[in-house]
Amino acid sequence: xxxxxxxxxxxxxxxxxxxxxxxxxxxxxxxxxxxxxxxxxxxxxxxxxxxxxxxxxxxxxxxxxxxxxxxxxxxxxxxxxxxxxxxxxxxxxxxxxxxxxxxxxxxxxxxxxxxxxxxxxxxxxxxxxxxxxxxxxxxxxxxxxxxxxxxxxxxxxxxxxxxxxxxxxxxxxxxxxxxxxxxxxxxxxxxxxxxxxxxxxxxxxxx
Amino acid sequence: xxxxxxxxxxxxxxxxxxxxxxxxxxxxxxxxxxxxxxxxxxxxxxxxxxxxxxxxxxxxxxxxxxxxxxxxxxxxxxxxxxxxxxxxxxxxxxxxxxxxxxxxxxxxxxxxxxxxxxxxxxxxxxxxxxxxxxxxxxxxxxxxxxxxxxxxxxxxxxxxxxxxxxxxxx
Numbered sequence: 001x002x003x004x005x006x007x008x009x010x011x012x013x014x015x016x017x018x019x020x021x022x023x024x025x026x027x028x029x030x031x032x033x034x035x036x037x038x039x040x041x042x043x044x045x046x047x048x049x050x051x052x053x054x055x056x057x058x059x060x061x062x063x064x065x066x067x068x069x070x071x072x073x074x075x076x077x078x079x080x081x082x083x084x085x086x087x088x089x090x091x092x093x094x095x096x097x098x099x100x101x102x103x104x105x106x107x108x109x110x111x112x113x114x115x116x117x118x119x120x121x122x123x124x125x126x127x128x129x130x131x132x133x134x135x136x137x138x139x140x141x142x143x144x145x146x147x148x149x150x151x152x153x154x155x156x157x158x159x160x161x162x163x164x165x166x167x168x169x170x171x172x173x174x175x176x177x178x179x180x181x182x183x184x185x186x187x188x189x190x191x192x193x194x195x196x197x198x199x200x201x202x203x204x205x206x207x
Numbered sequence: 208x209x210x211x212x213x214x215x216x217x218x219x220x221x222x223x224x225x226x227x228x229x230x231x232x233x234x235x236x237x238x239x240x241x242x243x244x245x246x247x248x249x250x251x252x253x254x255x256x257x258x259x260x261x262x263x264x265x266x267x268x269x270x271x272x273x274x275x276x277x278x279x280x281x282x283x284x285x286x287x288x289x290x291x292x293x294x295x296x297x298x299x300x301x302x303x304x305x306x307x308x309x310x311x312x313x314x315x316x317x318x319x320x321x322x323x324x325x326x327x328x329x330x331x332x333x334x335x336x337x338x339x340x341x342x343x344x345x346x347x348x349x350x351x352x353x354x355x356x357x358x359x360x361x362x363x364x365x366x367x368x369x370x371x372x373x374x375x376x377x
Contacts, residue, residue, distance in 0.1 A: 012361060013331050015311045016228055019221045027224070027240055028216060034245045041248075045213075078211045088248055089211035 032092040042086035044095035045078065050107050051202075052195040055172070057096045057103075060085065063117030064099050067170045069191035084122065103172060109206035112139035114173045122169040126157065130164035137178040140207025142200070144182040166190055172199065212251055216244060219261050222332060223268055229327040231272055232312045239275050243268040265332055266342050269324065314365035321345075322357030329354045 035041035045058040056074040058066040058081060068077040082089055098116050105111035123131050129152045137143050145161045165176035171190050177199040181187045189196035227236035246267050315323050328339045340350040
């Protein structure tokens with residue numbers, strides 16, 4: 001191959017579009033359908049727009065496994081899921097239809113409890129116990145970190161409760177935003193202080 | 208660290224589709240692409256994190272393309288009654304597939320398979336002849352020769368009719 005032939009060789013495939021958007025969309029859809037049919041789509045994900053920003057939703061075949069705020073950087077969250085759960089991950093909105101609908105209803109003030117199936121494999125041990133308790137805090141109510149620690153049987157583990165909340169894999173759906181400081185101030189939140197205030201304000205208004 | 212497979216589809220899907228179209232033509236390309244990425248998704252967790260993903264995908268695609276052709280050959284035997292002008296490569300069928308230049312495929316399909324593959328893998332996907340040889344089998348120099356022969360034929364059958372010399376027209 002010499003220099004004279006190379007321009008021709010490159011020109012050869014000029015008729016083939018470098019990126020055929022319509023074909024890629026069609027093929028992606030077909031891949032998702034085939035992967036679902038054969039049970040090899042380990043994680044499906046999509047994003048939704050909400051009053052607290054764009055949320056990433058990811059689900060295994062067992063259920064919703066991750067909800068992530070924009071501030072957590074969705075690319076990094078997906079990479080972490082690839083490492084911790086499986087790299088067989090595709091953007092596949094259909095599996096998240098129910099979760100997305102319930103979250104939209106929640107932000108519209110018409111839903112107080114989530115029915116969507118959850119996969120809590122990203123939380124273990126004490127943290128898993130904390131998350132189980134969080135789901136028992138009623139809509140529109142709050143508990144202090146100390147109260148949650150007591151309720152989960154380790155009254156001195158206040159900081160561990162804080163860290164369980166900070167690492168909640170399913171914020172919004174598992175209501176770690178309902179845990180506040182003993183003095184009534186909001187405390188930290190994985191989605192930022194503004195998001196926590198927005199969620200608690202929403203619940204106070206709709207409750 | 209392994210990327211989510213979605214990123215593999217976004218990063219390499221378009222190149223693999225171009226290769227499938229160049230090697231198989233518009234009708235079979237999408238079937239081959241789909242089978243390639245489904246097989247890749249299944250095998251992805253076991254892939255060496257250091258592997259060249261695009262070469263891996265084209266290697267899978269190469270095997271899938273052989274499967275597609277074999278299945279086609281098996282299907283073709285009992286349907287001898289079908290008229291030739293009803294075969295899938297009629298222009299009517301081709302036009303439904305995004306309308307990319309049919310002249311290219313008309314020229315490509317006249318090449319022996321190995322020339323078509325080596326031309327696509329080297330000149331379209333950009334793999335060195337050594338890697339092309341690993342995909343299609345045989346030696347590096349055989350792969351180099353097949354690609355050169357293919358290009359020489361295409362220069363007569365396709366490039367001479369499709370456009371002026373790009374260097375002089377610019």
